[in-house]
Amino acid sequence: MDGSVLDKKHSIDQFTDLKHSAGQFTDLKHSAGRFTDLKHSAGQLTDLKQSAGQLTDLKQSAGRFTDLKQSAGRFTDLKHSAGQFTNWKHSAGRFTDLKHSAGQLTDLKQSAGRFTDLKQSAGQLTNLKHSAGQLTDLKHSADQFTDWKHSADQFTDWKHSMSLFVRLKA
Structure with missing residues (x-):
C-alpha cells in the first residue's frame, strides 16, 4: 500500500478513534x-428523609406536648384535690374546734350543775x-320555863313555909 493511503487510513482510524472517543465522552x-440527576435525586431523597425526620420530631414533640398537657391536667386535678383536702382539713379543724367548744360547754354546764x-x-x-337556831331558841325558852317553874316551886315552898310559920305562931 501506498504511504499516503496508509496515512489516510491512519487518519481515518484516528478520526474513528476520535469519534469513538467523542462518543465515549458524550x-x-x-x-x-x-x-x-442521581446526585440531585439523592439530595431530594436526603431532603425528603430529613423532612420525614422533622415530621417524626414534630409528631414526637406533639406527643410530648400531649403528655405535657395531660400531665398539666393531672397536676390541675392534683392541685384541685389538694385544695379539697385543705378545705376538708380546715373543716376538720373547725369541727375539732367546735367539738372542743362543745366539750367546754359540757364542762361549763357540768360546773353550772355542780354550782x-x-x-x-x-x-x-x-x-x-x-x-338549829330555832332549836336553840326552843331550848332557851325551855330553860327559862324550867327556871320559872323552879322559881314557882321555890315560891310554893316559901308560901308553904310561911303557912307553917303562921300556924306555928298561932
Missing part, C-alpha cells in the same frame, strides 16, 4: 448528567342552821 457526559348543787346544799345548810 456517554461520559450523559453518564455525568445521569450522575448529577347549782352547791347552792342548793348551801340553802339546805342555811335551813339547817336556821332550824
Whole structure:
C-alpha cells in the first residue's frame, strides 16, 4: 500500500478513534448528567428523609406536648384535690374546734350543775342552821320555863313555909 493511503487510513482510524472517543465522552457526559440527576435525586431523597425526620420530631414533640398537657391536667386535678383536702382539713379543724367548744360547754354546764348543787346544799345548810337556831331558841325558852317553874316551886315552898310559920305562931 501506498504511504499516503496508509496515512489516510491512519487518519481515518484516528478520526474513528476520535469519534469513538467523542462518543465515549458524550456517554461520559450523559453518564455525568445521569450522575448529577442521581446526585440531585439523592439530595431530594436526603431532603425528603430529613423532612420525614422533622415530621417524626414534630409528631414526637406533639406527643410530648400531649403528655405535657395531660400531665398539666393531672397536676390541675392534683392541685384541685389538694385544695379539697385543705378545705376538708380546715373543716376538720373547725369541727375539732367546735367539738372542743362543745366539750367546754359540757364542762361549763357540768360546773353550772355542780354550782347549782352547791347552792342548793348551801340553802339546805342555811335551813339547817336556821332550824338549829330555832332549836336553840326552843331550848332557851325551855330553860327559862324550867327556871320559872323552879322559881314557882321555890315560891310554893316559901308560901308553904310561911303557912307553917303562921300556924306555928298561932
